[in-house]
Amino acid sequence: MPTTTAKVALTPMELTLVRDLPGFTGARRFALEPLGGPERAVFARLRCLDTVTLRDGSPFSSLHLLVTSPGLLWPHYGIELDEALVEELGIESADDVELLAIIHPRRPLAASTANLYSPIVVNRRTGRADQFVPAGSESDVGQSVATPLPLERDD
Amino acid sequence: MLSLTREVGQKIVIGDDVVVTVIAVSSNGRVRLGIEAPKQVRIDREEVLERVRQANRESASTAPDVEINAEEWAAYGSQAAASAGPEPEGD
Numbered sequence: 600m601p602t603t604t605a606k607v608a609l610t611p612m613e614l615t616l617v618r619d620l621p622g623f624t625g626a627r628r629f630a631l632e633p634l635g636g637p638e639r640a641v642f643a644r645l646r647c648l649d650t651v652t653l654r655d656g657s658p659f660s661s662l663h664l665l666v667t668s669p670g671l672l673w674p675h676y677g678i679e680l681d682e683a684l685v686e687e688l689g690i691e692s693a694d695d696v697e698l699l700a701i702i703h704p705r706r707p708l709a710a711s712t713a714n715l716y717s718p719i720v721v722n723r724r725t726g727r728a729d730q731f732v733p734a735g736s737e738s739d740v741g742q743s744v745a746t747p748l749p750l751e752r753d754d
Numbered sequence: 755m756l757s758l759t760r761e762v763g764q765k766i767v768i769g770d771d772v773v774v775t776v777i778a779v780s781s782n783g784r785v786r787l788g789i790e791a792p793k794q795v796r797i798d799r800e801e802v803l804e805r806v807r808q809a810n811r812e813s814a815s816t817a818p819d820v821e822i823n824a825e826e827w828a829a830y831g832s833q834a835a836a837s838a839g840p841e842p843e844g845d
Contacts (some may be wrong), residue, residue, distance in 0.1 A: 618796060620809040620810060621803060621806045621807040621810055622806070622808070622811045623810065623811075630822040633832060634828040635827075635828030635829070635831050635832065636828075639831065639832050640828070640831060641830075641831030641832070642827045642830070642831045644824070653811075654807075659814075662814055664810075664813055664814055665813070665827065665838070685837075686771070686793065687793065694820075699765075701809070701810065702806035702813065703813040704813070704827075705786075705814055708826060708827070708830055714809050714813065716805075716809070717805075717806045717807070717809070732796075732798050732802060732803055734799075734802075744805060744809040745809075750833060751832060
């Protein structure tokens, strides 16, 4: 199922990942907290509500990530969802789908990048979600884990 | 680690419902595998998954800065939406 994200602002919601967020054991439940006014929120804090450890078992306190809805910044962005993921998330139509790209924040802010390679796929009706992991070399989506944000650089 | 020798066409069974078949072995050292598993079993290439894990860890490690600058990010969001540009290029 091809996806595009509707060009609307991010709204608060609770997400439940069907698997741990890769790299963080136990990270399943997240609160999506938009930054800025309700009609203009392009970025959001994705705050983990679970106790999280790294893969070596060491604790990772207060996991939170900065995310954006890539359709807001890259109007033609989309990924091809495989059938298994569509079924697992209970996605019934393209309208159910919200994509969240994880931002790597840097200083200055305009040097920050977005991971368009493996966005988090969300069923916005139910909050069920999973981070998309491309199948690999044969059907690579051709996006980068570090795409520059389309921002004016004022530094 | 368990090490098994298999020939093309032979299979191994993992648990009750995962079957791995050796489909082809090429002269350049590539092995083509077929994997049958329930839909909920995640199957990833290790290097692809590791790339995603590492990107997540790096993004989380600098995220505390966001807490301090939430207002700045909100303002940047407004600017970004206004200047949304063409498709990004890949790697």
